[in-house]
Each structure stands twice: as structure tokens, then as C-alpha cells.
Amino acid sequence: MVGSGNEEQFRYISKSLAHTEQLAAWLARRSIPGTVIGLDGDLGAGKTAFSQAFAKHLGVSDVVNSPTFTIIKEYEGRLPLYHMDVYRLSLDEADELGLDEYFFGEGVCLVEWSSLITELLPEGYLHISIETEDLSERTITVSGLGEPYGQWCRELNENGVNIDE
Numbered sequence: 001m002v003g004s005g006n007e008e009q010f011r012y013i014s015k016s017l018a019h020t021e022q023l024a025a026w027l028a029r030r031s032i033p034g035t036v037i038g039l040d041g042d043l044g045a046g047k048t049a050f051s052q053a054f055a056k057h058l059g060v061s062d063v064v065n066s067p068t069f070t071i072i073k074e075y076e077g078r079l080p081l082y083h084m085d086v087y088r089l090s091l092d093e094a095d096e097l098g099l100d101e102y103f104f105g106e107g108v109c110l111v112e113w114s115s116l117i118t119e120l121l122p123e124g125y126l127h128i129s130i131e132t133e134d135l136s137e138r139t140i141t142v143s144g145l146g147e148p149y150g151q152w153c154r155e156l157n158e159n160g161v162n163i164d165e
């Protein structure tokens with residue numbers, strides 16, 4: 001993935017959960033039907049925390065929990081939100097779920113542990129890798145594969161996550 005040429009990156013140092021929420025809010029605002037965001041990072045890095053903030057800013061009012069045991073959970077916001085955790089799935093099992101229906105559907109997909117199913121992801125998607133630095137600091141690497149994700153990274157590099165509207 002890295003170095004594939006057709007990729008833009010934005011690196012974000014998050015000093016708190018609130019910082020992570022700002023990035024999630026920026027991305028939620030940009031999301032359109034068919035947006036796919038893959039999330040990776042060790043246990044406790046903040047994949048679910050990011051997803052909860054993202055859901056909130058997509059207008060989801062339900063409580064968003066870790067979907068580890070349910071694999072896919074659907075929420076209603078400004079757009080449908082499909083929150084997935086593929087940690088417990090084999091590639092074959094994931095394949096059988098027919099994920100394309102979600103990836104190319106009317107909603108937004110958040111996929112925790114997406115690197116386990118890279119082969120099944122669409123060609124274009126946004127990848128978010130979260131590294132734990134200490135109790136509250138995370139290095140978040142946002143990679144845009146294809147468009148509009150590359151453009152999102154270019155905008156983030158130019159203006160950061162703050163939008164004054």
C-alpha cells in the first residue's frame with residue numbers, strides 16, 4: 001500500500017480524544033455515499049473512539065459500540081453508517097459477507113482492522129492508522145488511495161482539521 005504512487009498522506013498528532021474527534025468530524029463532514037474508511041492500530045489505539053466521534057458528527061444519535069462480536073452494525077445519520085470490525089473474520093468469511101454491497105452502497109463504511117481484508121476493500125478508500133505514543137497521544141496517519149481521498153489529504157495538509165464556516 002505505502003509507496004504505491006497513487007497515494008496522499010496526512011499525519012496528525014492527536015494529543016487527546018478531543019483532537020481525534022476533530023479529525024473525525026472533518027472526515028464525517030466530507031463523507032458521501034460510498035465513502036470507505038479503514039482503521040488500523042493496536043488494541044486500545046482508538047479505532048472505536050474515532051468511530052464513535054465520526055458517527056456523532058455524521059448525525060448518529062444512537063450509542064455506537066465496538067462491533068467486534070456483531071461484525072457489522074448499521075446506524076442512521078445524515079447518511080447510513082456501517083460500522084464493521086473484521087478482527088475475528090477469516091478472509092473467506094469476510095468474502096462471504098458480500099461487503100461490496102456496503103462499500104458501494106448509499107452509506108459510509110468504517111472498517112476496524114481493515115488491513116486484515118485489504119484484498120476485499122475497494123480500490124479507492126481512506127486508510128487511517130493509529131499509533132499509541134502514550135496515555136493520551138496518538139500519531140494518526142491518514143492515507144488517501146484514489147479520489148476523492150487524495151484530495152481530502154491535500155486539503156488537510158493545507159488547512160488542517162479546522163474549518164471556519
Ligand SMILES: Nc1ncnc2c1ncn2[C@@H]1O[C@H](COP(=O)(O)OP(=O)(O)O)[C@@H](O)[C@H]1O
Nearest residue numbers: 014015016017020043044045046047048049136
Ligand atoms: N488521543 C486519543 N485519541 C483517541 N483515543 C484516545 C486518545 N487518548 C486516549 N484515548 C483513549 O484510548 C482508548 C481507545 O480505545 P478504543 O477506541 O476502544 O480502541 P480500539 O478500538 O483501537 O481497540 C479510549 O479509552 C480513548 O478514550
Ligand SMILES: [Mg+2]
Nearest residue numbers: 047048066112
Ligand atoms: Mg475497537
